[in-house]
Amino acid sequence: MDNFNMPLSPSSKDVHSFAHPAEARLHHVDWDLKVDFDSKKITGWGIYHLTHENAPEVIFDTHHLHITSVTLPGSEAKLAFSFTQEKPFLGQGLRIQLPAGADQVKIVFETTPASAALQWLEPEQTAGKHHPFLFTQSQAILARTWLPCQDSPSVRFTYTARVQVPAHLLPLMSAENPQQKNDQGVYLFKMEQPIPSYLLSLAVGDLIFAPVGERCGVYAEPSTLEAATYEFADTEKMLLAAEQLYGPYLWGRYDLLVLPPSFPFGGMENPRLTFATPTIIAGDRSLTSLVAHELAHSWSGNLVTNATWNDFWLNEGFTVYFERRIMEALYGHDYAEMLHTLGYQDLLNTLEELKDKPQDTCLKLNLENRNPDDGMNDIAYEKGNYFLRHLERLVGRERFDAFVNLYFSTFRFKSMDTASFEKFLEKELINGDEALPQKVNAHAWIYEPGLPAGTPVSEATLFQKTRQELKAWQAGTPAKNLNTSGWSTHEWLFFLSNLPKDLSLAQLQELDQAFGFTSSGNAEIQAEWFQHAIRHQYQAAYGALEAFLLRVGRRKFILPLYKALLKTEPGARLAREIYQKARRNYHTVSTASLDPLLQV
Incomplete structure (x- = not known):
């Protein structure tokens, strides 16, 4: 299992995690969870499967979690555990002493009112107004607030989960999902592809399902489902276009969940189940580039993942580029160019907002002692996209597409840092072309503020009218x-x-x-x-x-x-x-x- 993970260079130590995965690494978890709307609490336990060589301890990330006990599965012998000093944004490291030969630990835990990943909604805050709702948001480092984990994008693991909910509600996860409720309120989930913790998700509500294709469907509250299925009717076409561009979709199904309007993002690319805001339901399918964006994450982000949040542009720059290639395949070049033009306007606005923080306008960030959410802006998305478009212009689309395909196939289910990407770029795209490095100017794009001088800008033809x-x-x-x-x-x-x-x-x-x-x-x-x-x-x-x-x-x-x-x-x-x-x-x-x- 450990071959899913790629060792990071020393410069890519994840400053947002207490874990030491080079010493003891998580590779699989079996969870048993109960969702209690009356107490607004998730309680449960997990059996954590580890890879290590005689490590004396394993460290997990926690924040505002209550740890009830830690034991050795099977024998239920208690294991000694302690916490590191709490740090802002990061919480605490949970240090568990490992007996000789132990490769599993069982952690019993429960969430608290301060578990920031969770939003418990009262019935009046939902579309239907009759039933409560719960959803999680784990990115960037909030997974540790609802279950113990090695909360770094560099650590990938598979999981199963048994989830108990009120019988009139349906739970969904970033896993194989049920398509209808059962009478018991107990559901079993399985995620066989290894994922990082920020892609862990859980939603519980009065939800129903409708297909929009062979591999695609929509979950929503009953009052929202008809509008949502109309809006997302082209999802299967997007999936086919994406596969034609950059290779097979490796996650089984691709479904969408329409959340209540309090969801803080446009979408979240949880594997197999994109979380989506209802604000993209416009009635004319004009905002579905967001679906293309979250679908593109199935390759850029979910398949090849930024090793740390300092490398966030590797997730989002590739995804914006890929999203617009999908939209171009479906709706034409002029349509995609409108998205690029609007994105460029957003990028200029962000550069202006950050003019007093020039280092934050570099693609490669330094977020040590900062909340990684500080780096989640249009620099990663749009500057990253423009860098990739720059590469495409230099070498031509055919050659660039071959490079991107090789990138996804070479590093699938692995983590990628900026330095490793530069080496791959040098080897596979520049490939000994003596004149190309100067034209690429990778250092300026990645490590210098703003946009390199001479960055070409064009306005979409349709916007001229x-x-x-x-x-x-x-x-x-x-x-x-x-x-x-x-x-x-x-x-x-x-x-x-x-x-x-x-x-x-x-x-x-x-x-x-x-x-x-x-x-x-x-x-x-x-x-x-x-x-x-x-x-x-x-x-x-x-x-x-x-x-x-x-x-x-x-x-x-x-x-x-x-x-x-x-x-x-x-x-x-x-x-x-x-x-x-x-x-x-x-x-x-x-x-x-x-x-x-x-x-x-």
């Missing part, structure tokens, strides 16, 4: 007379993000009357529009803004909106009033960013 309509409006053409027929979400986002900064209230009112931005059912469009409403104190949108912030917990949307409100004294008062009511609806991932801003 959008820009013409924007100029026409600025020149006096009434908004209602603009030619916007057939625009997708992407054209509208480009239109909104390129509006002038000095709009009058009359102009905002005119745009709103013509296009209904304030009342839009599209969360992406609403979030972009609310930025303008806040900047110009367009009070007519404030009721919808508050309703949006009370309902939606996706950090990508709510963090910029609260930041925008805080720029003025009246806005800051409103932000704190709303947050006081909305905070209970947000996951810890979101409140960890918002609490310091709003001084909670």
